[in-house]
Structure formats: C-alpha cells, structure tokens
Amino acid sequence: MGAEYLKYWGKALKQENRYHLLVYHSLDVAAVGIGLLNGLNILETLCRITSLEKEKSIKLYAFLLALHDMGKFSNGFQNLLPDLVMRLKGKNKNVPYNERHWTLGYRFVKNNASEMSAFNWPGFSDTMLSWISAVTGHHGRPPQNVMGAPPINNQFDDGAKKDVVDFVSDIGDLFQTRDYISSMQALTEDKVKKTSWYLAGITVLADWIGSNPKWFPYLAEEIRLDKYFTEIAKPNAERAIKESGILPLKNAEQKSFSEFFPAIKQTTPLQNTVEEIKISNGSCLYIMEEITGAGKTEAALMLAHKIISEGNADGIYFGLPTMATANAMHERIEEVYKKFYKGGESPNYILAHSASRYRMKIEEENNERGYSKEEMNASQEAGAWLYDNRKKAMLAHIGVGTIECSPRTWG
Numbered sequence: 001m002g003a004e005y006l007k008y009w010g011k012a013l014k015q016e017n018r019y020h021l022l023v024y025h026s027l028d029v030a031a032v033g034i035g036l037l038n039g040l041n042i043l044e045t046l047c048r049i050t051s052l053e054k055e056k057s058i059k060l061y062a063f064l065l066a067l068h069d070m071g072k073f074s075n076g077f078q079n080l081l082p083d084l085v086m087r088l089k090g091k092n093k094n095v096p097y098n099e100r101h102w103t104l105g106y107r108f109v110k111n112n113a114s115e116m117s118a119f120n121w122p123g124f125s126d127t128m129l130s131w132i133s134a135v136t137g138h139h140g141r142p143p144q145n146v147m148g149a150p151p152i153n154n155q156f157d158d159g160a161k162k163d164v165v166d167f168v169s170d171i172g173d174l175f176q177t178r179d180y181i182s183s184m185q186a187l188t189e190d191k192v193k194k195t196s197w198y199l200a201g202i203t204v205l206a207d208w209i210g211s212n213p214k215w216f217p218y219l220a221e222e223i224r225l226d227k228y229f230t231e232i233a234k235p236n237a238e239r240a241i242k243e244s245g246i247l248p249l250k251n252a253e254q255k256s257f258s259e260f261f262p263a264i265k266q267t268t269p270l271q272n273t274v275e276e277i278k279i280s281n282g283s284c285l286y287i288m289e290e291i292t293g294a295g296k297t298e299a300a301l302m303l304a305h306k307i308i309s310e311g312n313a314d315g316i317y318f319g320l321p322t323m324a325t326a327n328a329m330h331e332r333i334e335e336v337y338k339k340f341y342k343g344g345e346s347p348n349y350i351l352a353h354s355a356s357r358y359r360m361k362i363e364e365e366n367n368e369r370g371y372s373k374e375e376m377n378a379s380q381e382a383g384a385w386l387y388d389n390r391k392k393a394m395l396a397h398i399g400v401g402t403i404e405c406s407p408r409t410w411g
Contacts, residue, residue: 004159005167006222007088008073011211012081013218019084020218022073023167026066027229028216030175031237033065033206034058039247042198049194050187056180061199063118063175068135068203070108071101073164074155095155104155105136106143108164111152116165118172120181128184130192134200138207174225205246205395215240248314249397250342254306260339261298268295274303279310297329301336308340315347316340317394319403323353330400337398352401 010022037043037058047057071077076097078085086092109132113119119128137143156164172178210216216236223232241247257267257275267275270290277286286303290296307313318333320326330351337349 003163003166003170005073005163005170008078008163009081009084009088010069010072011213011218012084013213014081014084018218019081019220020213020216021220022069023225024219024223024228024233025210025216026069026171027225027233028236029068029203029206029210030062030066031229031233032210032240033202034062035237035241036202036206036246037061039241040202041248042202046195046198050191052180052183056183059175059177060180061202063171063177064131064135064199065203065206066171066175067105067109067132067168068138068207069101069105070164070168071103071105071136073108073160073167074099074101074104075157075160076155077101077104093157099150099155100139100143102136102139102141103143104152106132107149107152108156108161109136112161112165116168116172118168118177128187128192130196131199134196135203137200138203140204170225174229209240209244209246210237212240215243245346245348246395249345249347251308251311251314252305252340252342254309255339257298257302260302260305260336264295264298268299271295271299271302274299274306277303277306279306279312281310281312284312297332301333305340315397315399317399317401319401321403323402326351326353326400326402333398333400340398347397348395349398350396350400352396352399 005023006021008022009019010025011020012018037046043054043057046052046061047054050057052060074097075093075095076099079093079095080097082092106129109116109119110129133142153161216233219228219232257264257271264271268290270288284307288296288299304313304316308315318326318329320329334349337347338345341347
C-alpha cells in the first residue's frame with residue numbers, strides 16, 4: 001500500500017474524469033492472458049516446448065504479461081495527460097513522448113535487468129529478451145532497438161526507474177518467480193524463441209480484451225496487488241473471455257452431405273469423393289481442381305466440417321480474389337456456418353475486407369471512445385493494425401474475405 005508505482009495512469013477517459021491505474025491494467029492483461037492460455041489450449045503446447053511444469057508456466061507467463069506496458073511508466077507517456085500526472089504525483093515532467101511505449105519498456109529491461117531480482121535467471125541474456133520483446137511489442141510490431149537511440153534515462157529519471165524496479169519486484173513476488181528460476185536453466189535459445197511467437201499473440205489478444213472498460217472498470221483506489229489480482233482482475237477476466245466470443249466452440253458431430261446440404265438432391269463426383277475421405281490426425285492440405293459447376297464450394301465446406309468434427313481445426317477462413325466474390329461467398333456460407341458447431345453455440349461469422357461492416361462480438365464493446373485526444377494520438381497507430389478486417393478475421397470462428405498477393409501485403 002502506498003507504493004509510488006500506484007501513481008501512474010494506464011487508461012483514461014478524460015471526458016468523464018476517470019482513469020485506471022497502470023498497475024491494475026497490467027494485472028488485468030495478465031489475468032486475461034492466463035485465461036486465454038488455458039481456454040485456447042496453448043499452455044500444453046508451451047509446456048511441451050519448454051519442458052516446464054504447468055503450474056510454473058502459468059506463473060512465468062502471468063509475470064511476463066504483467067510487464068507488457070512497462071513503457072507507460074515513462075515520463076513521456078505519462079506527460080500525455082499532464083493534468084492527471086499533477087493530480088497523481090503533485091508535479092510534472094516536461095518530457096516529450098518521442099519514442100513509443102512498447103520500445104521504451106523493452107529498452108528499460110534490456111538496460112536494467114541486472115538491477116531487478118525478478119530477472120535473476122541463470123543465463124539471462126538477449127535470448128531471454130525474446131520474451132520481453134514479445135510482450136512489450138503487443139501493438140503489432142516488435143520494439144525497436146536502434147543504435148543511437150536516446151539514453152533510456154531520458155524517459156525514466158531516478159524516481160520513475162525506482163518505481164518500475166519496485167513494481168517488477170512486487171509482480172515477481174506475486175507470481176512467485178523464485179519458484180521457477182531454477183527451472184530456467186534448461187531453456188535454450190530455440191525454445192525461448194519458439195514460445196515467444198505464441199506469447200506475442202496471446203499478449204496482443206489479452207491487451208485488446210483487457211483494455212475494455214466494460215469488463216475492467218476504471219479504478220483509482222489504492223489496493224494491494226494480490227488483492228486486486230485475485231478479487232478483481234481474475235473474475236473480470238473470466239467474464240470478459242466468456243463474453244468476447246473468442247474461445248473455441250463445441251464442434252458438431254460429423255454429418256452426411258445430405259444433412260449438411262439438404263437442398264442438394266444429387267451430389268457430384270467431387271462431392272462424393274469428399275464424403276468418402278478419411279481424415280487423418282494432424283496438419284493436412286487438400287487441393288481441389290474441377291470444372292465450373294462441379295460443386296467445389298460445397299465440397300470444400302464439407303471437407304472443412306469433417307476436419308473440424310475430428311478436432312483438427314476449430315474454424316475456417318475462406319479467401320476470395322475480390323470483394324465482390326467475397327460478398328457472394330459470405331451469403332452462401334451464411335446458410336450453413338452454424339452447422340459446424342453444436343446446437344446453441346454462437347460462432348463469430350465475419351466478412352473481412354475493407355468495405356465490410358460486420359463486427360465480432362468483442363468489437364461491439366471494445367472501442368476507444370472517450371479517450372483523450374492525446375492518448376488516442378499515441379495509440380492509434382498501434383491499434384489500427386488489429387482493427388484491419390483481414391487481421392481480425394483470423395480471430396473469428398468463420399471468416400470470409402479477400403486474399404491479396406501483392407509484395408506490399410507480404411512485407
């Protein structure tokens with residue numbers, strides 16, 4: 001109680017004169033991340049890669065996720081709302097925000113890890129920094145570590161530096177880093193880098209959900225971190241994940257072609273072939289070539305249904321060459337998309353291209369309305385990539401959109 005790191009804002013609704021403390025937002029995202037790791041069945045994969053036990057892995061990833069917004073402790077970011085900083089700290093720092101917070105957080109750890117006991121891992125090096133890069137780079141791009149960048153203490157004076165060090169120490173105690181430090185010895189560069197890709201994706205999604213004030217009401221009252229995490233962040237995260245519609249659904253049992261498409265009275269040879277195919281476990285690739293009118297779309301949907309019903313996938317993305325063909329396909333699939341899942345389930349069904357007005361459930365409640373102009377300007381570049389229709393479709397259960405193969409897309 002009374003720690004100086006409780007005097008930093010993380011989210012603010014200036015018009016309503018409300019704000020959410022940065023440390024609380026950090027714990028909100030950690031709680032959501034834990035729920036996603038379990039709900040999306042990713043934790044088992046990570047444990048298999050690292051050979052870490054499940055309980056230790058949960059603590060490790062919760063700790064890392066709580067560090068995703070460390071860069072917001074910087075004087076530059078805080079100074080985006082100088083009146084609020086004055087209210088919280090009784091003074092202001094006239095420091096420009098000329099380096100993004102995802103880069104500032106990464107650079108702070110890189111330069112100060114030796115001073116933080118929670119990072120007292122055997123062989124802590126640039127290898128372990130892959131994890132820090134994954135969580136701090138949660139706005140669609142990795143943090144920059146450009147030669148000649150301004151000294152990190154330009155953004156973190158002695159007071160801010162101490163507050164971050166204290167925060168990391170207390171977060172380390174909360175998630176009991178000492179319990180798994182000895183296990184880190186077995187982690188190789190390859191294992192850390194493999195898991196960093198999963199961690200980056202989870203952090204992006206956890207931050208998107210954990211930034212929603214409907215699920216995580218803004219709180220300025222000072223509460224112990226363990227109390228906030230257990231009594232507020234975790235229950236809110238459980239509700240948020242459930243209501244976001246982001247988790248896999250219960251797949252329908254395998255249907256016959258006539259059950260899936262009752263309007264089709266006479267199946268084509270291609271459709272008959274698909275119905276007879278035995279699906280093997282694991283990754284697979286099927287390529288269909290047939291003349292126009294041979295029922296390729298229905299055959300592809302039937303094949304996808306079989307793959308999903310066998311538990312080898314939990315959703316579909318249907319890519320078309322143009323917006324017009326995507327619109328037409330969206331209408332066709334709308335008649336059958338719920339059949340991929342058990343009755344009563346409500347899959348997200350998205351038309352994903354630049355002219356689409358369809359939204360995922362999570363978007364109905366998750367927007368940045370009400371943020372201060374200064375904070376919006378600071379975050380709009382980071383947020384734009386996720387709200388791009390082609391990217392959000394990958395979060396939906398069923399997505400229909402376009403495929404663009406220009407060099408710019410692959411860049």
